[in-house]
Amino acid sequence: MKKLFILLMFSILAFSVSFGQIDKKKIADKAFDSFSEIKGELTLRFFNALDGKPIPDADVMVMNIGEYETDFEGKVLFPLPEEDGIFKIKFQHEKFITSQFEIEIQARTLIFNRFSISPKMPIGTVRVVLDWGKSPNDLDAHLVKEGDYHISFRNMIVSKDGIARLDKDDIDGFGPETITIKSIDKNASYKFYTHDYTNKGSASSTALGNSNASIKVYGGDNELLEVFTVSSSLVGDKWEVFEIVSGMIIK
Numbered sequence: 719m720k721k722l723f724i725l726l727m728f729s730i731l732a733f734s735v736s737f738g739q740i741d742k743k744k745i746a747d748k749a750f751d752s753f754s755e756i757k758g759e760l761t762l763r764f765f766n767a768l769d770g771k772p773i774p775d776a777d778v779m780v781m782n783i784g785e786y787e788t789d790f791e792g793k794v795l796f797p798l799p800e801e802d803g804i805f806k807i808k809f810q811h812e813k814f815i816t817s818q819f820e821i822e823i824q825a826r827t828l829i830f831n832r833f834s835i836s837p838k839m840p841i842g843t844v845r846v847v848l849d850w851g852k853s854p855n856d857l858d859a860h861l862v863k864e865g866d867y868h869i870s871f872r873n874m875i876v877s878k879d880g881i882a883r884l885d886k887d888d889i890d891g892f893g894p895e896t897i898t899i900k901s902i903d904k905n906a907s908y909k910f911y912t913h914d915y916t917n918k919g920s921a922s923s924t925a926l927g928n929s930n931a932s933i934k935v936y937g938g939d940n941e942l943l944e945v946f947t948v949s950s951s952l953v954g955d956k957w958e959v960f961e962i963v964s965g966m967i968i969k
Contacts, residue, residue, distance in 0.1 A: 758798040760828050762821070764788055764809060767834040767847040767896045767934075768885050776811040776835075780821075798826055813837055817934070817942045829930060834894035836936040843937065844902055844962075845885075846910055848895040850931035850948075854916035857931060859884070859895040862909045869897055870913075889915075902937075908962040912948075914955040927952030933959050935967060943967060 762780075764773045772792025779785045783805065786794040799805070802823045809817045814835045822829040836845045848859045861869040867877040869884050876883040885896040902908070912931060917923040926948065933946040944967055946959050961968040 758826075759795040760798055760823070761831055762794050762796070762807070762828075763832045764792045764794075765832065765834045765894065766814075767836045767845065767894050770834070770886060770888070770894060773811060773814065773835060776809060776814065778810075779808040781806040781808070799823065802826065807833075809833070809835055811835075815839075815936055815940045815942060819934070819942070819945050830932070832892055834896070834934070836896075836934070836942075838940050839898070839936070840900070841939055842901050844899045845936040846897045847893075847934045847936070848912060848931065849893040849934075850891070850929040852891045854914050854925045854929060855891050856889045856915040857893070857895065857926070857929065858887070858913045858915050859897050860909075860911050860913060861897045861899070862911075863903070864907045864909070866906065902962060902965050904965040910959050910961070912957040912959060914957075917955050919955065921954050923955055924953055926955060926957055931957065935960070944969075 762778060764776060764778070765771065766773055772788070772790065774788055774790045774792060776788040777785065778788060778794045780796050783796055783799060786796060788794050802825065804820050804822055806818060806820055814837050817835050819833070821831070830851065832849060834847050834849050836847060839845060846859065846861065848857060850857050858871055861882060863882070867874050867882060869875065869877065869882050871884060871887045881901060882897065882899045885898050886894055888895050910933070912926070912933070914923065914926040917925050927950050929948060931948040934942060935944040937943050944960070948957055
């Protein structure tokens with residue numbers, strides 16, 4: 719009986735020690751998770767504009783800071799610069815269009831850090847990609863070919879001739895929303911705009927202006943042609959971004 723009692727006490731003690739070790743490991747893991755914040759690093763994330771999946775194994779250059787490679791989450795970490803400002807980014811991957819754009823750091827924080835990149839595509843194709851922040855939940859991309867079709871989630875998702883299509887619709891923040899046009903009719907006019915469906919009908923809403931929404935236009939010989947960023951002063955639920963007239967992008 720005494721031996722049984724001693725054995726039972728030993729088992730309880732062993733379990734307590736093991737449990738304590740597990741707790742310590744959880745604490746250590748949690749500390750490791752936030753280690754990048756402690757070191758003062760910032761995060762950039764890159765996604766496929768067609769399906770929203772992370773892009774691993776891409777080369778990312780943060781001008782005047784360093785060169786990095788995205789991990790399986792499409793993520794890179796880079797050291798916080800000594801001063802705030804605008805920094806140029808160059809993204810390269812053998813299956814995606816090389817993209818150069820800018821990021822902004824204010825109060826030692828990235829204003830926006832999620833970017834959707836277009837896969838390479840046939841020459842003559844135009845692709846428009848919309849990214850934004852956590853809110854509003856639902857921004858919609860609209861492409862109108864005057865006198866012909868209107869591509870959006872609620873209108874014609876694919877044009878009758880199959881030339882234009884909505885590749886991806888997003889309703890829970892961040893994006894991307896992506897529209898692809900296989901060829902541009904140089905005798906036609908196109909309009910692209912973004913609609914804040916979450917706050918639709920609100921002429922006084924400032925949500926779209928504060929969404930950090932950005933538009934990338936890809937085309938030509940697999941190039942990033944234009945980048946548009948929403949103005950924080952925008953009021954209302956509609957952002958008229960650009961037109962295409964005679965094959966040229968008009969801001």
